[in-house]
Amino acid sequence: xxxxxxxxxxxALGALKAGVNIACGYPGTPSSEIIESxxxxxxxxxxxxxxxxxxxxxxxAAAAAYSxxxxxxxxxxxxxxxxxxxxxxxxxxxxxxxMVIVSADDPGPISSQTEQDTxxxxxxxxxxxxxxxxxxEAFEMIQDAFDYSEKYKTPVIFRPTTRVDHGYASxxxxxxxxxxxxxxxxxxxxxxxxxxxxxYKNHGLMEERNVRIGEDFSSYKxxxxxxxxxxxxxxxxxxxxxxxxxxxxxxxxxxxxxxxxAYPLPxxxxxxxxxxxxxxxCIEELSPYLEEQLLKLAGKxxxxxxxxxxxxxxxxxxxxxxxxxxxxxxxxxxxxxxxAETNDASDLPELPMRPPVLCAGCPHRASFYxxxxxxxxxxxxYCGDIGCYTLGNSMPLxxxxxxxxxxxxxxxxxxxxxxDGEGKAFAFIGDSTFFASGITxxxxxxxxxxxxxxxxxxxxxxxxxxxxxxxxxxxxxxGHDAGKISITRILEGIGLQKVVTVDPLDLEKAIATVKxxxxxxxxxxxxxxxxCIAIEKSKKKCTITESCINCKKCIRETGCPALTLADGKVxxxxxxxTGCGLCKQVCPVKAIGGDEG
Amino acid sequence: xxxxxxICGVGGQGTVLASGIIAASALAEGHIVHSAETIGMAxxxxxxxxxxxxxxxAYSPLIPFGKAxxxxxxxxxxxxxNLRYLSKDGLAIVNTAAVKPVTASLxxxxxxxxxxxxxxxxxxxxxxxxxxxxxxxxxxxxFLNILLLGIAAGSGVLGLQKDTLVSVIEKRVPAKFLxxxxxxxLNGFTIGQTKGE
Ligand code: SF4
Ligand code: SF4
Numbered sequence: 001x002x003x004x005x006x007x008x009x010x011x012a013l014g015a016l017k018a019g020v021n022i023a024c025g026y027p028g029t030p031s032s033e034i035i036e037s038x039x040x041x042x043x044x045x046x047x048x049x050x051x052x053x054x055x056x057x058x059x060x061a062a063a064a065a066y067s068x069x070x071x072x073x074x075x076x077x078x079x080x081x082x083x084x085x086x087x088x089x090x091x092x093x094x095x096x097x098x099m100v101i102v103s104a105d106d107p108g109p110i111s112s113q114t115e116q117d118t119x120x121x122x123x124x125x126x127x128x129x130x131x132x133x134x135x136x137e138a139f140e141m142i143q144d145a146f147d148y149s150e151k152y153k154t155p156v157i158f159r160p161t162t163r164v165d166h167g168y169a170s171x172x173x174x175x176x177x178x179x180x181x182x183x184x185x186x187x188x189x190x191x192x193x194x195x196x197x198x199x200y201k202n203h204g205l206m207e208e209r210n211v212r213i214g215e216d217f218s219s220y221k222x223x224x225x226x227x228x229x230x231x232x233x234x235x236x237x238x239x240x241x242x243x244x245x246x247x248x249x250x251x252x253x254x255x256x257x258x259x260x261x262a263y264p265l266p267x268x269x270x271x272x273x274x275x276x277x278x279x280x281x282c283i284e285e286l287s288p289y290l291e292e293q294l295l296k297l298a299g300k301x302x303x304x305x306x307x308x309x310x311x312x313x314x315x316x317x318x319x320x321x322x323x324x325x326x327x328x329x330x331x332x333x334x335x336x337x338x339x340a341e342t343n344d345a346s347d348l349p350e351l352p353m354r355p356p357v358l359c360a361g362c363p364h365r366a367s368f369y370x371x372x373x374x375x376x377x378x379x380x381x382y383c384g385d386i387g388c389y390t391l392g393n394s395m396p397l398x399x400x401x402x403x404x405x406x407x408x409x410x411x412x413x414x415x416x417x418x419x420d421g422e423g424k425a426f427a428f429i430g431d432s433t434f435f436a437s438g439i440t441x442x443x444x445x446x447x448x449x450x451x452x453x454x455x456x457x458x459x460x461x462x463x464x465x466x467x468x469x470x471x472x473x474x475x476x477x478x479g480h481d482a483g484k485i486s487i488t489r490i491l492e493g494i495g496l497q498k499v500v501t502v503d504p505l506d507l508e509k510a511i512a513t514v515k516x517x518x519x520x521x522x523x524x525x526x527x528x529x530x531x532c533i534a535i536e537k538s539k540k541k542c543t544i545t546e547s548c549i550n551c552k553k554c555i556r557e558t559g560c561p562a563l564t565l566a567d568g569k570v571x572x573x574x575x576x577x578t579g580c581g582l583c584k585q586v587c588p589v590k591a592i593g594g595d596e597g
Numbered sequence: 598x599x600x601x602x603x604i605c606g607v608g609g610q611g612t613v614l615a616s617g618i619i620a621a622s623a624l625a626e627g628h629i630v631h632s633a634e635t636i637g638m639a640x641x642x643x644x645x646x647x648x649x650x651x652x653x654x655a656y657s658p659l660i661p662f663g664k665a666x667x668x669x670x671x672x673x674x675x676x677x678x679n680l681r682y683l684s685k686d687g688l689a690i691v692n693t694a695a696v697k698p699v700t701a702s703l704x705x706x707x708x709x710x711x712x713x714x715x716x717x718x719x720x721x722x723x724x725x726x727x728x729x730x731x732x733x734x735x736x737x738x739x740f741l742n743i744l745l746l747g748i749a750a751g752s753g754v755l756g757l758q759k760d761t762l763v764s765v766i767e768k769r770v771p772a773k774f775l776x777x778x779x780x781x782x783l784n785g786f787t788i789g790q791t792k793g794e
Contacts, residue, residue, distance in 0.1 A: 004624055110635075134658075167658035168620065168632040239657070246656040323661040339663065349712045351674050354607065354698045356643040561642055561699045575738050576609075 003173045005037070007135035007164045011102060012037035013173045014142035018098070019180035021069035022047040024057035026436065027465035028076030029111040030165035031104035035074055036466070039477055045179045048477045050468050053406070053436040054079035058086045058101065065095035065155070066192060068182035070146055074102040077118050082406065082437070084121070089194050090155055091125040092202045097182055098146035099155040106162050107285035107320040113386070113405060115318055117286035118159040119262040126206050128213055129157040129263050132222075133241045135169040141222060141260070152213055154206075161285060162320075163239045214264035222260035225273045230255045232334065233274070236283040237262060237290050243326035244283055254334065265293050274305055281333050282309035285321050308333070358391045360562035361538065361578025363530030364457050366504035368392040368399040369558060369582065370528075371426060371455060373507075374514035379423040381416040385409035385438075387430040388464045389457050396559045400428070407437030414441075414450035424518050425452045432462035432470040434487060442494055445523045453517050454525040456487055459532040467535055487527060497522035504528040507585040533578050540579025541594055544570055548591040554583040598628060598756055599652030601660040602749075605679045606671025607696045608645050611742035615669065616647035618746060618769055622761045623651045633658035642699070644675055651756075667754045669745055671728075672696045673713035680721065688754050688793070689721050690745060692728035724748060724792040731784060739774070740781035747785020752793030759786070 005013065011034050015023065023046060025035040038048055047064075051057035054075040061071035075083060080103040087101070103121070106112040122129035130145045132138035138160055149156045190198070217223060227248060233255040236244045241258045248256050257273045257280070259266065274280065282291040288310035295307050308314045315321075315329055331338060358365045368389075371382075384390055384400035385408065393400035402412055413427040429438045434456055445452055462468040469475055471485040491499045497520050502513045510528070517524040552570055555563045560583060562576035572583075572592075584592040602619060606612045613634055623630045632649045648660045662681045670676030670691040683689060695710025717723050726748060732738045743766065749755050750762050763782065770778045 004620065004630065134656075163633060163658050166634055168630070168634075170624065170630070242656045242658075246661070249654075249656075323657045323659050327661060348677055348680070349716050351678050352698050352708045354643050356608070357699050359642075559699050564697050 001173055001175055002170045004168060004170045005135065006033055007138050007160060007167050007169070008033035009037040010135040010139040010169065010171045011142050011158070011160065012041065013171055014139040015072045015100070015146075016041060016043065016046075016177045017174050018143045018146040019070055019178055020046065020072045020146070021097070021179050021182065022061055022064040023072040023074070024049050024051045024060045025074035026051055026054045026057055026079055027462050027468045028079050028104070029465055030106055030160075030162040031074050031076045031079075031102060032465045032468065033165070034102060035477070036468075042177050044177065046177070050470065050477055052471060054083035055086060058083040058090070061099060062086060062090050062095070062155075063185075065097045065099035067185040068097040070097050070180045070182075071095075071099045072102065073100070075104070076112065077103050077105045077116050078113055078405065079103070080118060080121055081116075087121075087155070088125055091127045091206070092199050093192060093194055094153045094202070095149065095155055096153065097180070098149035100142060100145045100149060100158050101155055102158045102160070104160050104162070104165050105286060108162070110162055110320070115286055117289055118157060119289045120287060122157045122159075123263045123289075126210060127154050127156055128152070128217075128261060129159055131238045131260050131262055132158070132160050132164055133237075133239055133258075133260070134164060135167050136171055137222065138164055139171040144220075148213070148216075152209060154209070159238075161239055210264040214267050217261040217264065217266040218269035220261055220266065222258070223266050223269050224258045226256045226258075227252050227254050229276055231276065231278045233257055233277040233280045234283060234330065234333075235259065235280050235290060235294065238285060240283045240285055240321045240326060243321055243323045244330065246323055247327045247330050251334065259290055262289055262293070265297065267297060270294070270297060271301065274303060277305055279306045279308065281314060281329070282307065283315055283321065283326055283329065284309070355394060356391060357394055357559065357561055358388065359533055360560050360573070360576040361533045361580040362388070363459055363504050363528065363532070363580070364389045364392060365397065365558060365560065366507065366510065366530070366580065366582045367455060367457055367528035368397045368428075370504055370507060370510035371514050372397065372399055374511045375424060375518065378518075381413060381420075381423050381425040383409040383413040383416070383425065383427045385427070385429045385433050386464075387433055387457075389428055389430055392428065394559070396556055406433055407441055410438050410441030410452075410454060411444060413452040413454070414445050414448065417451045421451075425450075427452060427454045429454065429456055430463075431456060431458040431460065431472045431487065432468075435471045435485070439490060442491065442496070442523070442525075446494055446496065450523055451521055452523055453514070454523070456525060456527045458487060458527050458529045461532045461535050463532045463534065467532070491525050496525055498524040499527070500525070501527040501529050504530050505580055505582065507582065533580075538578040538580075541572070541574050541577050542579050542581065542584055542592050543572055543574075543594045545591050545593045547589055549589055551588065553588055554586050554592065557586050558583055599654045600650075600667075600756055601655070601665045602649040602651070602667045602669065602755070603660055603665045603679055603682045604647040604649070604669045604671070605675040606645055607675065608642050610645075610671045610696070611739070612645055612647050612671055614769065615742040615746050616649050618762065618765050619649050619755065619757070621765045621769070622757045623649075625761050625765065626757060629653050631655050631658050644678060646679060667749060669749055671741065671745065673710040673717065674708070676717060677713050680717075683721060686722070688752065689717060689723040690748050690752065690789075691717055691723050691725050692741065692745060693725050694727055694729035724752060724789065726788055726792075731788075734784070735777055735781050737777070740777055743770070743778045743781040744785040747782035748789040748792075749785075750782070751786035751789020753789075754793070
């Protein structure tokens, strides 16, 4: 049956077709919909979980793969950093059942901290990587990835990028899910217990095996050559291949080489493809990975070929490629005239900026505002973290001084407290991030006697990535109620000076709570508890009444997007307003009314 | 048939439903379809776009500049922002009601979309409609997406049958809003028919 699905859906359907037995992931744009699609399709017999973080996901899956089961792990590229500890070791140990680690890259970056390149991780770990260029390909390629993994008994990486993950296409899904039959775990300490001697031996075997995989990949169906034999060739991988193909369909005289398996490099395929080629332009995103491999290959075999790409400034070093940027690069390379077709964009009127903001009624806005008010005039350090609440940095809140990586807010606040005894250090961390990587940081704070206030922004969901459940929400992906894990009891168990829960929308009380906690020495936590407006829809609305003196304090202080100006007067956009009541508590003349459902 | 349609607006305006309906209708009529959405950080009040590519000629999920047959614009400045995608003889269907960014409210800047609308009517073939006014008739701004879709259908630019679109809408919108959405579609359809030559 043909199904029109998102690339991530295609990956899920491909994995189901491959009989995957277990799938674990941690949400992260652009990868999150893979696990969600698995949950939406018939999958009786599949163990499915949102793991607490990527490291946990990979380890859970590894044991299944040791047992001969087919295991899928999903994450975004920075999640692979978290999972890199087990990954590096697992590469040495290998697997019995097929194991595919999907690590979705995000050129741009559109929703990430880095523009890192997962292909380099594959190379670093010495394991194969597959690089799909479209949702249709992803559907087929993920099945191939399982096969290769089983054939060579190694975990493999599957690397889509945002445009593949979030592009839609039709794929031929199978009607029924048939999980793979597997034998179960056979104890073999010589194989599954990693010791230096085992690593030494396996390192040699891996290098020898990778040469064979490179040969195998040389006849892989997605490593292709199109167009005529030409002296000037183009080499592309991932979505850039599609951009190049779209442009070169009008230029069949140009040879287009596509590499879908960046590591191990399909050397004989490339040597053949480069016959008669004197110049090759590499078009890829993120890092010049293929370009560097090509340079090595050319050096090793003394090929008379000039390699162009990011290293020669023919392709931008950073950012996302597009159909247009690739077309322009190719026109330049092939000495073709510029395209006259596009609309002239020289005299456009000045466009309004639209930076992303916290939603109208978002409880995080109230939490940040309470801390801001409570600490007015004091020297402070506001350490943010990864989630919607990173947007607390925008004006007028301006409440995020640092943001580094998952869980770093809690630990960085400690660093500030140790280096500056005067300032008050705060950490802001969401509930999902707290479970993923915040807890160990809190333990560190207590053990090493930091003086910090941890603000847990508990909105009972993983909002940023599309509202996935987490240990604090209870219901897991198997549909079972595992019981809500209490953040309060975890913190009490660690032994903080004070743990208190407050409703951020009760502004006066929230401010008083912050003041009280900040005054106590040691590690304190305030749990700002109020659900994300997207999971608990509110029918309440606030309105501006006659008594408004148009001082605009509500807009200036909260920056709520529901507050706008119409003919110079403050109005509330009733479609956006959730009646959270924050502006009402900010207004100096009590001119904002309403909030009854 | 090859058709490239770019849908643009601001996060939260319902662009994704509109692109989903166009894609599903094209599929129902037997076409090959590719589409792409903005997802993530940008959804929160930022500019959003959907690219729908109908036909076998499309490889990349994104429409190249100058190739879109239609821009379905939910907000005037967003249409201007994406104008480079429109082909020389392409059509822009524009909701003239502006969405003011928070930054504009904060700085007190007077952005209200008129400059954008003027620019568009000078530089492109377009159908301008005040979506706010039309939605008032329907009782809620929730129906803007289906209204605009109706305009596109009425103008004939989609190359899709009205019946196909209607039956997809019936499947996609919640039952309790079906009637209002159908009204929105039909109102839009009439606007599209009258204004689209
Ligand atoms: S009550 Fe005020 S602050 Fe809350 S959503 Fe409505 S306008 Fe925004
Ligand atoms: S703070 Fe109160 S008085 Fe001032 S503009 Fe807002 S509603 Fe009007």
